[in-house]
Every structure is written in structure tokens, then in C-alpha cells.
Amino acid sequence: MPKRVDHRERRALIADALMRVAAEQGLEAVSLRHVAAAAQVSAGMVQHYFRTRDEMMVFALAVVSERNETRIRRAVEALGATPPPRALLRAMLTELLPLDEERRADGRVALAFLAYTAVRPAVAAALHADTAALRAFVADQIARSPLATAGRVDPEPAAVGLLAVLEGLGIHVLGGHYSPETALVALDAQLDLIFGREPPAETVSRAGSGRPRPAPR
Amino acid sequence: MPKRVDHRERRALIADALMRVAAEQGLEAVSLRHVAAAAQVSAGMVQHYFRTRDEMMVFALAVVSERNETRIRRAVEALGATPPPRALLRAMLTELLPLDEERRADGRVALAFLAYTAVRPAVAAALHADTAALRAFVADQIARSPLATAGRVDPEPAAVGLLAVLEGLGIHVLGGHYSPETALVALDAQLDLIFGREPPAETVSRAGSGRPRPAPR
DNA sequence: ATTTTTGCAATACAGTTGCAAGGTAAAGGG
DNA sequence: CCCTTTACCTTGCAACTGTATTGCAAAAAT
Known part of the structure; x- marks a missing residue:
């Protein structure tokens, strides 16, 4: 050759x-x-x-999701062997928020592709499978929450909600509507809903109470 | 003339x-x-x-948000004089989800504009003010929740989270990842978090507890 | 040594784009 | 009556688009 x-x-x-x-x-x-x-x-x-251009687009789309995947994997592996599910999810999802310029750029691309595939259903399959796998994993982790084992949280809808906040927060942060700090607070609040208040070292100790109030922006 | x-x-x-x-x-x-x-x-x-084309785009963007505004106003007015805040919010936000074909089309346009403005910050100002006003209103309504007056829910971050789920759910529904029913269930779950379980006829009575378990999808 | 395969470049081409310029027709004011 | 203003259409143009085609050099296979 x-x-x-x-x-x-x-x-x-x-x-x-x-x-x-x-x-x-x-x-x-x-x-x-x-x-x-x-x-x-x-x-x-x-x-x-x-x-063709479309071939290039499809490949780039695959790169985007692959990049997110490795980002997640790295964050998870940095957590050690068997991390508690809440910490695991927090690490994963935080990695997907556009908190620094690199991830902002990736987020803009992902958003663009979201709009792109919304009109080209044929291309959307990759994204579809991608988020489905993520949701399944998230639901799996949520199932290990005490609230879930107690039957007070249904993992599937909870995973839907959690990933929805993530997506929504990402978009709003990208649009400059929310600061990264605000987004993180909202993400933690959502995790509180699913796992209960994490730090038990508080007097009032209830979701939504006593957390710092960041500037709204 | x-x-x-x-x-x-x-x-x-x-x-x-x-x-x-x-x-x-x-x-x-x-x-x-x-x-x-x-x-x-x-x-x-x-x-x-x-x-210019840009002038046309900006105008269309304004039409989109204006359309959403009237949609919300109509839904709110249909609720009568002084509706309870949770019902008010539910009616408002449900109106923004792409649940029928008309709103799906609008949603696709909105998503496209989201990606569009993400790269043209100058145009984004309109959207920015738009969602800021909405968030303020939502936060205002949340402040009337018993959980909020009890100091157990901070209205501002709660409003952020609520609008984030809304946005995220809308996108996922548009992408065909979730069914409209799933999205509605997730929205209600989020409202439960903020307002507490609606029907107080429960023994345990804790946010996120005992809500119906809908089929996932 | 020659043939074939591969990597890459350059060019050609038809189609589309935003926008400017110039045209016509109608309607109202003087 | 004329003249100006407004609405609208047509045409033209330079820039750009995706893609096909052709060419060519280098390297491996023969």
C-alpha cells in the first residue's frame, strides 16, 4: 500500500x-x-x-457525544471504586454543564446539533440512543437512593426530571441567563429532591433550606 | 399618501x-x-x-416570544380571578411544552433561535429580558407556596430549577426522547418539590413521596 | 521497473445566497 | 393637472455553497 x-x-x-x-x-x-x-x-x-457535508456533520456529532462520554468516564473514575450514587451523579452531571469556556464551546456545538437534528430526524438516532443510555444509567443510580428503595421516588421519572434540569440549566447558562453558580445550586436542589438532604449536619435539615443564596443573574 | x-x-x-x-x-x-x-x-x-435578513430574523424572534406571552396570558385568564399559585404555574408552563403539533412547530423554531442567539449575543438581549421576566413572575408565585413562607424553599433557585426542567423537557420531547405524558409527570413532580404534595390526604406527606408511578415513556 | 493504489490539491460548475438598483403602477396632496 | 410618496416587482451581481472531475506525486506491490 x-x-x-x-x-x-x-x-x-x-x-x-x-x-x-x-x-x-x-x-x-x-x-x-x-x-x-x-x-x-x-x-x-x-x-x-x-x-459529503452531511457525512462530516454526522461524524462530528458522533465526536461530540463521544467527547461527553469520555468526560463523564474520567470524572467517574476520579471518584474511586464504589462512590455513593449521589456523588457519582453529581460528578457526572456537573461535567456536562458549561461551566468553563471549553465546555461552553462544546455546549454551543451540542445545542446547534440539537436544533440541527430536530429538523433532520434521520440524523437524530445517534443522539437518541445516547441520551437513552444516559437516562438508564441515571435511573439505575437513583434506584439506589434510600428514597427510592423506600418506594418514595420512582427512578425512571426522577431520572427524566434530573436530566431535564441538566439540559435546561445548560441552555440557560449558555444563553447567559444564569450564572454557573446558580446552575449548580439548582442541580444540587434537584439531587436533594431525589436523595434527600445530603449533609445531615444541619438543624433545620430539609431540602431547600439554609443553602446559600447566590445572586440570581 | x-x-x-x-x-x-x-x-x-x-x-x-x-x-x-x-x-x-x-x-x-x-x-x-x-x-x-x-x-x-x-x-x-x-x-x-x-x-436585511437579520432584521427579519430579529422580528421573527420577537414574534415567537410574543406568541408565547399571549399563550400564557390566555391560559392564565382562563383560570379565573385569583388562582392558587401552583395551579397558575402549572397552567402557564404546560402551555409552553410542545404537546401538540402547533406547539411542536413553535418549539422547533424556538430551539433554532436558541442556537442562533447562542452565537449572536447581540440578538440574544430580547430572549434574555423575556426569560428574566418569566423567572421573576415564577419566583413570585413560588414565594406564595407554604414551603416558601416556611422558609424551606428559596423562591429564586426554585424558579430557576422549575424553568430549567421546563426547557429541558421541551427539548427532550421535541427530540422524541420523551413522550408528552412523561414530560407532564416530570413537571408535576417538580411542582411537588416546590409546593409539597398537592392532595394533603396522605400520612407520610413529604415532597417527592408517594406520587403516582406512571409508566416511563 | 512498472503498475497500482493512495493522499491530496486544484479547478470547474451549477445552484443559492443577500443585497442593491432600477423599474412600474397606484394613490393621494398640491 | 402634476408631482411626490408608497408599494411592489424584476433584474443583476458578487460571493458563496456542495460536489464532481481531473491531475499529480509518492509509495507500496508486482
Whole structure:
């Protein structure tokens, strides 16, 4: 075989450039030539690795979810062997919030893809399976909550709600409506609902009480 | 003056066509000519009422939020004079979920604009003020919850969480991940958290306890 | 050494885009 | 009557889009 090149590496390089363009100017601005320019390669090369624009888009979408997955895995592994479910979920979900500029960029891309797939149901399958797996895992963890084993919390709807807050908070933070701190407070409040108040070292000790009041923004 | 025409009416007509295009094919497909075709007018006329594409976009965005506003107002007015805050909020927020095809279409447009403004901060101001007002109102209503007057729920973060679930549920329903029923159950669960279990005819009576267990999906 | 495969570049092309410019027709004011 | 204003249409244009085609150099296979 002639001049061999790592195909995946090149495609990843290009997808990376795509996401930079998408994060800065939106998916509308993602064209072969823009992406090529951002990746500092020729437009022909982009075309060599992705025969159509849609193929490039689908690949980038896969990269996004894969990136989130590794982000989650890293955060979870940093927690040690058998972390309590609430801490596990908090670590996972916190990782998905756009709290720093890197994750803000990723979040913008994800949001753009959300709108993109909303109109292209064929492409949405990947995202669908993705969030379904996440929800199943979350429900699994919630099932280990004392409130769940006591039958006072149904894991499935609770997981739905938890992931919904996450998504909603992410979007609002991206839009600049909420500060990251506000989002974290809301996330913890939601976890309180599912797991009960975590730190038992409080006098009043009830969800929603005594937590710090951040500026609303 | 010569041939007088209701300017606002024409602009509304065009914006309506824009939203039809956006709902079906995404904001990327919103071009002068596409919108003109959808509105069954000449491209020149569109240009006559909107000098630039961005001007058209901004107007359409305003129409979206105005439409939501009237939707909310109608739902609230249908509730009579002084409804209990929980019922008021439920009616309001339910109106914002994409539960029928009409609201699904609006939701797709709103989602598209969300991604659009995420990259064009200058345009985002309208949305920003919009949700800020909504959050303030929601927080106001939550403040009337017994849990809030008892100091066990902080209205501001609670409002943040509530609107976040709403947004997240809407997106997931749009993406086909959750059924409308699932979304409604999750919304009610969130209201339970804030207002306590509604029917007080329960022994245990704790937020999040004993609520009905709906089929997941 | 020649053939074939592969990586990549350059170009061509048809279609679409936003926008500007110029046109016509009608309606009201002078 | 004319003249100005308004509504609207048509055309044109430069910039951009995705994609197909062609070309070419290098490297492995033969």
C-alpha cells in the first residue's frame, strides 16, 4: 500500500476544526471551505475524508457525544471504586454543564446539533440512543437512593426530571441567563429532591433550606 | 399618501412564513426567497418590509416570544380571578411544552433561535429580558407556596430549577426522547418539590413521596 | 521497473445566497 | 393637472455553497 495515513486521526482533526467553527459562528457557518481553513488544510483534503457535508456533520456529532462520554468516564473514575450514587451523579452531571469556556464551546456545538437534528430526524438516532443510555444509567443510580428503595421516588421519572434540569440549566447558562453558580445550586436542589438532604449536619435539615443564596443573574 | 398598507400585518404575514420554513427545515433554510415562496409573495416584497435578513430574523424572534406571552396570558385568564399559585404555574408552563403539533412547530423554531442567539449575543438581549421576566413572575408565585413562607424553599433557585426542567423537557420531547405524558409527570413532580404534595390526604406527606408511578415513556 | 493504489490539491460548475438598483403602477396632496 | 410618496416587482451581481472531475506525486506491490 502507498503512503499510509491514519484515517481516524485526520477525520478527528477535521471534526475538531468543524466544532471550532460551529462553536464560534454556528452550524450555518460550517462549510467545507470554512472547516478546511480552520483546520489549516486544503478544501480538497476535507473532501477526501468526507465525501459529503452531511457525512462530516454526522461524524462530528458522533465526536461530540463521544467527547461527553469520555468526560463523564474520567470524572467517574476520579471518584474511586464504589462512590455513593449521589456523588457519582453529581460528578457526572456537573461535567456536562458549561461551566468553563471549553465546555461552553462544546455546549454551543451540542445545542446547534440539537436544533440541527430536530429538523433532520434521520440524523437524530445517534443522539437518541445516547441520551437513552444516559437516562438508564441515571435511573439505575437513583434506584439506589434510600428514597427510592423506600418506594418514595420512582427512578425512571426522577431520572427524566434530573436530566431535564441538566439540559435546561445548560441552555440557560449558555444563553447567559444564569450564572454557573446558580446552575449548580439548582442541580444540587434537584439531587436533594431525589436523595434527600445530603449533609445531615444541619438543624433545620430539609431540602431547600439554609443553602446559600447566590445572586440570581 | 399613496396606497396605504398595514405594515405590521404584512410583516406578521412574512414572519409567519419564516416560522413555517424554520419549523420544517431549520433556520439555515430561512432565506429571502424561501420565505417569500412560503408566504406566496415576491422576494422583492419581503425585501421591502425587511431591509436585511437579520432584521427579519430579529422580528421573527420577537414574534415567537410574543406568541408565547399571549399563550400564557390566555391560559392564565382562563383560570379565573385569583388562582392558587401552583395551579397558575402549572397552567402557564404546560402551555409552553410542545404537546401538540402547533406547539411542536413553535418549539422547533424556538430551539433554532436558541442556537442562533447562542452565537449572536447581540440578538440574544430580547430572549434574555423575556426569560428574566418569566423567572421573576415564577419566583413570585413560588414565594406564595407554604414551603416558601416556611422558609424551606428559596423562591429564586426554585424558579430557576422549575424553568430549567421546563426547557429541558421541551427539548427532550421535541427530540422524541420523551413522550408528552412523561414530560407532564416530570413537571408535576417538580411542582411537588416546590409546593409539597398537592392532595394533603396522605400520612407520610413529604415532597417527592408517594406520587403516582406512571409508566416511563 | 512498472503498475497500482493512495493522499491530496486544484479547478470547474451549477445552484443559492443577500443585497442593491432600477423599474412600474397606484394613490393621494398640491 | 402634476408631482411626490408608497408599494411592489424584476433584474443583476458578487460571493458563496456542495460536489464532481481531473491531475499529480509518492509509495507500496508486482
